[in-house]
Every structure is written in structure tokens, then in C-alpha cells.
Amino acid sequence: MSQSFSVVDDISKFQCANFELDDSESIKTLMNSLSWEAININNNNNDEKSENDFNHNIILKNKIISLNDDYIALRSLGLEVKLSLLMSGESNLYIFTRCKQSEFSESTAVCCISKELESARKFISFSVLEKKDNDDGFSIRNLKKQEIPHQDNYIKTLDLSEIEFVFIDNGDNRCFVFLTKQEQNSNLLMLGDFYDPFLDKSNVMLGGSGDLISIKKMEIKQTNRDFFVNYRNMNNENIQCCNIF
Secondary structure (H helix, E strand, O other), X not given: OOOEXXXXXXXXXXEEEEOOOOOOOOOOEEEOOOXXXXXXXXXXXXXXXXXXXXXXXXXXXXXXXXXXXXXXXXXXXXXXXXXXXXXXXXXXXXXXXXXXXXXXXXXXXEEEEEEOOOXXXXXXXXXXXXXXXXXXXXXXEEEEEEEOOOOOOEEOOOOEEEEEEEEEEOOOOOEEXXXXXXXXXXXXXXXXXXXXXXXXXXXXXXXXXXXXXXXXXXXXXXXXXXXXXXXXXXXXXXXXXXXXX
């Protein structure tokens, strides 16, 4: 049965924890034992709002949020995550899917949206997690990276960019990213088709690192898998329109 979750309407189904990454450029480490807690909402009328005030933006600065149970069933349906973000400075948003009981594993699929410091340049990458020898953590190994086309919604004085996109995990070997609100012929659709199929019930987690990740809107739902058919029928000019690293 398909389910849909919004952080505004279904706040009781979400949880948060601290999220730390190694600063090394060659390897980033994820610790598997996260200490989860409920998300508190500050409903006061003060002008100064809490970072956890879900009536306003969600601040993901060294934080990670997830559903509080394995609600996602990928056996017959795909997963869709729709996000609207503000990114400032040098910052990264990580989407982790195929996580059982809110834990990382080598089955986890990773998508990252990253922004460069003092620049409008942003990138999308697909990655996998690899277990580290003699360690409880994982390293992130990038498999595909692509620059997002130039956008006008960049405020140079604040080094602030806004981006809206949809991430889809089909549960088979494919994940997609589709950027919305782009000018004609600059829509970006990126495909990662190198994952192992995953059919168990699972969770989705979103982590932020760097200067500022502010989530304006987030919706998680399950959807049918006909998206790949539409992908194959799209004009090639709208697919992978920038260099792949």
C-alpha cells in the first residue's frame, strides 16, 4: 500500500540525530550508531525561531533526519523524495535510501547535492557505502557526478542558492534525480543504474553538512515504477547536459 509523509503534517513519524562526516577530501566516514530523538516543534510566537521549528525551514547543519520506522516497501513500488532547499556557503545534502532500521549498510544508496563556496556552482552525485576495515564506519565512494546547469536563483551577497528537485529510488538497480523549476532545455535528469536490487522494507534518511542546508519543503511518498519509461522517451538534450566526472 502506497504511503505519503510530509514533515509538516506527519511530524510524529520523523526523528533526528547528530550527523558528522570526516573532513578529509579523500574519504568521508559515517558512524553507524546514531543516537535518535524525537523532533520538537517550537510553536511560540517569538520572532526568533528554533532550528527545529517545522512551521518554518528545517535546518540540517550537521544533523540527519529520518522516518522513525521502516515504512518504505520497495518490492512493488518506488520511492519518491521531493525537496525544496536553500544552500549557503560550502554545503552538502545527502539522501540515504535502502536503510533498514535507520542504519547504514553496504546496500544503502546515496545521492548528494553539493554547493561550492562563494559560487553558484552545484553538483549531483550518486554513491555507495563501503565498509571500512577494522572500523564501525563506512566510506562514501562516488560513482557518478554531474554539474547542475546555471541557475538565476543565486544571491551573491549572501552566497545563497535555492534548488528544487525530485529523487526517485526504483528499488531495482536504478535511482534518478530530476530538477524542477528550470528554464526550458536546461532540465537535468540524472540516472544511476549500478545499484543492487533491494526489495526489503526500509527507511530514508537526509543528512546535511557544511555551512547551511535549509529545507523549505520535503515530501516522501511511494510511487509506481513507470518513471523509467518517461526517462527513455525524453529528449536527449534535456539529459546529462553537463560534464560527468
